[in-house]
Amino acid sequence: MELGSVVEAVSEDVGGASLDNIQSFESLCMHCGQNGTTNSFITFIPHFRKIWLSAFDCPHCGDKNNEVMFVGEIPTRCCCYTLVIPSGNPELLNRQVVKSEYAIIKIPELDFEIQSKTRCGSLSTIEGILMRAADELQALQEERRKVAPETAEAIDQFLVKLRACATGELSFTFILDDPAGNSFIENPFAPSSDPSLTIKFYDRTDEKQALLGYQVREEPHGSVGAAAGHRAIAQSNSAEIAEALLRYTAPEEVDIFPIICACGSSCETRVFKINIPYFQEAILFASTCDGCGYRSFELKAGGGIPEKGKKITLHVKNINDLSRDVIKSDTSSIEVPELDFEKLPSGTSGGAVTTIEGLVKNISESLEKLHGFTFGDSLEEDRRSKWLDFGDRLNKLLTLEKPWTLILDDPEGNSFIAPATDDLKDDKQLIYEEYERTWEQDEELGLHQMDTSSADAAYESANPSNLE
Structure with missing residues (x-):
């Protein structure tokens, strides 16, 4: 079921979140040309984050839709949600789904994909997304029968399977992949893990960075003294953490990498190595952005994977x-x-x-x-x-x-x-x-996926005396 513009229904579907400061105004309906009502407000979705929700309702033709925008920091990584829905489990279809305009939805079993930017960000459910997709395909079927009857027949067969998935009659896999990192599928078992849901976060490539309209990262340069690295850690996390780390070892210099924050502002990442007793060499990354206030501090283990x-x-x-x-x-x-x-x-x-x-x-x-x-x-x-x-x-x-x-x-x-x-x-x-x-x-x-053959060949070429 797609969420409409009725405030009480929205309140219930977002887990009872507070709906203060609701603004209502008249908007032109794109279907009938009459004036409808748009309610917009900022709310908090449990297990996710704050969103700005705009819900439209036309009393003349009954058209309803909603649009989601995101409040707060811009995520620095992409996200991919994979939900396995077996047949005979219709309750899984009622999970909330937040889809940003950049997200792609896939159902591999049907070889079906909803491309990004097909519509603005939306708040719905698994069932609502599938039924909306089926209705949109069905809307043009009569025209297709006139010009491409074979294509229309194939789509009719596909719609039977798609609606069967939407009603829980067929098992399928629902994949939500978002390079913006702003999408979400509800986990009703939180804070425990969800046996049906897998969540992966991955780094954004330069191509995805450009797709989102952000500046592409630049090449690294320069270095500064250890004192600047100490300040960077304290700014990016806390003075206590900086003291805890640097009591193990003090770096002689810190490398500086100019980067572009997700907000579009230029900032820097400071990187240096430390050695921790009973552990191993570690690499520290500390970043701050004056533009949006974003702070991050990460530690990566040095060397190869054990x-x-x-x-x-x-x-x-x-x-x-x-x-x-x-x-x-x-x-x-x-x-x-x-x-x-x-x-x-x-x-x-x-x-x-x-x-x-x-x-x-x-x-x-x-x-x-x-x-x-x-x-x-x-x-x-x-x-x-x-x-x-x-x-x-x-x-x-x-x-x-x-x-x-x-x-x-x-x-x-x-x-x-x-x-x-x-x-x-x-x-x-x-x-x-x-x-x-x-x-x-x-x-x-x-x-x-690691392929070390080229590195091995280069080593053997550079060290022929080691070969027997």
């Missing part, structure tokens, strides 16, 4: 454990069994450098920002109670009313929790385990 994944388990028992340094790579998941909580790698925040206490606070803040522990008055009481209870139990982790367990599972093996002793083996609360990655994990890391 042959095995790493699982780190820490039993948090005392106040000193909350001060342990933590490095969480962007491929690491976070699990707290006592809360039945697991946060899969999102790919949006990059590698994080913090403490156990800081990691828990970051989880709480990110969940509150994305999901909210309280919503509007129309939110179901059981969902409100669920969030309030989870938020309370999450905050109690820092008071150490009971011991709890933190698990970092990193298939790339680049995460780290500092031991409390000089010898890692003497720390009985901290367990490091290595494991063989599955084929799916290697595929996720892109290892199957």
